[in-house]
Amino acid sequence: xxxRLQKVFRKVFNNNNLIITLQTxxxxxxxxxxxxxxxxxSEIEVEFNIVFSFDQVMQFNNVGDMLMTIEKLSQNHx
Amino acid sequence: xxxxxxxxxLFITIVIFVNYLLPPRFRYVFxxxxxxxxxxxxxxxxxxxxxxFTLFNxxxxxxxxxxxxxxxxxxxxxxxAIILFNYFNSTTNGLHFSFTLISFQIDKFIVAFxxxxxxxxxxxxxxxxxxxxxxxxxxxxxxxxxxVFFPKFISGPVMLPVEFISQIDNNVIxxxxxxxxxxxxxxxxxxxxxxxxxxxxxxxxxxxxHSNYSGLTTLVAAYLFTIQMxxxxxxxxxxxxxxxxxxxxxxxDNFNFPLRSTSVSEFWRRWHISLISWFxxxxxxxxxxxxxxxxxxxxxxxxxLTFFVSMIWHGIGFTFLAWAVCHIIYxxxxxxxxxxxxxFSERFNNSLCKMLYIFIVFNLVCFSxxxxxxxxxxxxxHLIKTIGCNFIPDNFYxxxxxxxxxxxxxxxxxxxxxxxxxxxxxxxxxxxxxNIVSSERINIKYIIGSVLLIMIFGxxxxxxxxxxxxx
Numbered sequence: 001x002x003x004r005l006q007k008v009f010r011k012v013f014n015n016n017n018l019i020i021t022l023q024t025x026x027x028x029x030x031x032x033x034x035x036x037x038x039x040x041x042s043e044i045e046v047e048f049n050i051v052f053s054f055d056q057v058m059q060f061n062n063v064g065d066m067l068m069t070i071e072k073l074s075q076n077h078x
Numbered sequence: 079x080x081x082x083x084x085x086x087x088l089f090i091t092i093v094i095f096v097n098y099l100l101p102p103r104f105r106y107v108f109x110x111x112x113x114x115x116x117x118x119x120x121x122x123x124x125x126x127x128x129x130x131f132t133l134f135n136x137x138x139x140x141x142x143x144x145x146x147x148x149x150x151x152x153x154x155x156x157x158x159a160i161i162l163f164n165y166f167n168s169t170t171n172g173l174h175f176s177f178t179l180i181s182f183q184i185d186k187f188i189v190a191f192x193x194x195x196x197x198x199x200x201x202x203x204x205x206x207x208x209x210x211x212x213x214x215x216x217x218x219x220x221x222x223x224x225x226v227f228f229p230k231f232i233s234g235p236v237m238l239p240v241e242f243i244s245q246i247d248n249n250v251i252x253x254x255x256x257x258x259x260x261x262x263x264x265x266x267x268x269x270x271x272x273x274x275x276x277x278x279x280x281x282x283x284x285x286x287x288h289s290n291y292s293g294l295t296t297l298v299a300a301y302l303f304t305i306q307m308x309x310x311x312x313x314x315x316x317x318x319x320x321x322x323x324x325x326x327x328x329x330x331d332n333f334n335f336p337l338r339s340t341s342v343s344e345f346w347r348r349w350h351i352s353l354i355s356w357f358x359x360x361x362x363x364x365x366x367x368x369x370x371x372x373x374x375x376x377x378x379x380x381x382x383l384t385f386f387v388s389m390i391w392h393g394i395g396f397t398f399l400a401w402a403v404c405h406i407i408y409x410x411x412x413x414x415x416x417x418x419x420x421x422f423s424e425r426f427n428n429s430l431c432k433m434l435y436i437f438i439v440f441n442l443v444c445f446s447x448x449x450x451x452x453x454x455x456x457x458x459x460h461l462i463k464t465i466g467c468n469f470i471p472d473n474f475y476x477x478x479x480x481x482x483x484x485x486x487x488x489x490x491x492x493x494x495x496x497x498x499x500x501x502x503x504x505x506x507x508x509x510x511x512x513n514i515v516s517s518e519r520i521n522i523k524y525i526i527g528s529v530l531l532i533m534i535f536g537x538x539x540x541x542x543x544x545x546x547x548x549x
Contacts, residue, residue, distance in 0.1 A: 042370040
């Protein structure tokens with residue numbers, strides 16, 4: 001799942017060498033700002049075929065938080 | 079009573095001293111009383127308005143859970159207060175009710191209702207409670223203290239109740255708090271009295287009496303205004319943070335070296351951070367999240383709406399509209415060209431290019447600030463036209479130096495050079511100065527140096543308010 005998420009990150013931030021960890025946050029990626037954040041959310045929804053709620057998005061502090069919510073939503077979806 | 083008046087210095091010294099001596103459990107009652115006196119000092123209408131409004135928001139928060147209509151009503155009342163504040167603040171036609179013994183100015187009452195920073199905190203509080211991200215506060219006294227905590231009451235920083243109220247029960251004042259707080263306070267006084275207030279007359283001379291100056295003079299004044307506003311507002315924030323720290327509270331910082339930004343979007347992440355976080359969280363994100371299926375269009379609409387609200391918050395008029403339009407254009411351009419710009423900056427990633435980006439961003443910000451500072455839209459247009467023609471003055475001294483070095487004497491010219499030198503030196507070394515100030519060790523050299531510079535070069539009794547007090 002982390003690899004699929006990394007693929008989305010690479011696409012949004014236009015960087016094929018980008019490596020994400022659970023601790024990666026907006027402070028670690030120069031282009032990750034309020035504008036790219038929502039683009040990232042939208043691409044993740046498409047990639048994993050899930051729909052985030054606004055409150056879930058507001059509580060993301062790092063990649064780990066994102067992965068946890070993606071896993072939860074994917075399981076519900078199944 | 080502003081932060082740099084002698085009365086306030088006496089007031090804050092006594093408050094910090096008494097608060098330090100009090101047992102921790104009594105401190106919040108003491109600071110609450112001090113906050114009410116501070117608000118009442120402006121005028122009695124302000125105190126009544128703030129108390130009524132605080133009660134309104136406190137009790138409304140308990141009722142809005144699962145009640146969308148009441149939540150929207152609460153938002154509307156707070157938003158209306160901000161709009162009324164800006165309306166009454168920009169007009170001189172106040173309403174006045176006079177009885178035999180009591181004189182009551184209704185406009186002052188409304189102005190106090192809408193003290194913008196305070197109303198923004200109330201909107202954040204209601205939204206957080208309604209969204210179930212926090213529980214409504216149960217202790218009225220703590221909520222009132224959050225509302226009237228005097229270091230942040232007039233001009234922020236904007237804080238959520240959860241960020242502030244949690245500190246009330248854990249109020250601890252150590253020697254480190256006192257040292258760091260005092261060093262921060264001193265830094266704020268230095269920025270305001272030595273830098274901002276010394277730049278103010280030159281800026282005022284060009285912006286308010288603009289008829290015959292050359293383009294270069296106007297351009298220099300536009301640069302100086304942006305620098306003045308930065309020192310003025312970041313100085314205020316340093317003072318607020320310093321006082322709060324000496325009282326055992328930590329407030330959010332508002333500035334992160336914004337004049338070193340290499341893009342306008344980066345500038346907005348570094349300038350007035352608490353306000354921009356508020357706009358991002360409560361305006362930009364909700365809009366863009368709902369429109370996220372529209373991909374590239376969503377952030378553009380988000381930027382448009384955010385700056386439209388920001389414009390209303392700063393003031394209703396063509397000057398603020400033009401200022402907002404400038405930033406909408408800058409940010410939309412950056413959003414649409416992001417990939418190309420990233421590739422370009424990776425290819426040309428050296429110090430020289432970085433300095434070029436900083437210079438371009440600084441010029442863009444200064445250009446928009448001409449609208450921000452000018453008294454009218456026509457004046458702003460006139461100043462911009464002036465920059466475009468007759469750029470180099472015929473006589474360097476009479477055309478460039480004399481209008482900015484207000485006073486016309488040799489000493490005024492000397493003062494101007496000293497101010498510019500101090501400002502440039504400060505901007506170059508501000509990161510290092512910031513590290514000294516925020517360290518927990520007392521730095522005698524820094525304290526003596528700051529006090530001496532304030533005593534020698536500080537502007538005392540200038541009568542100038544903090545720029546952001548008007549919002």
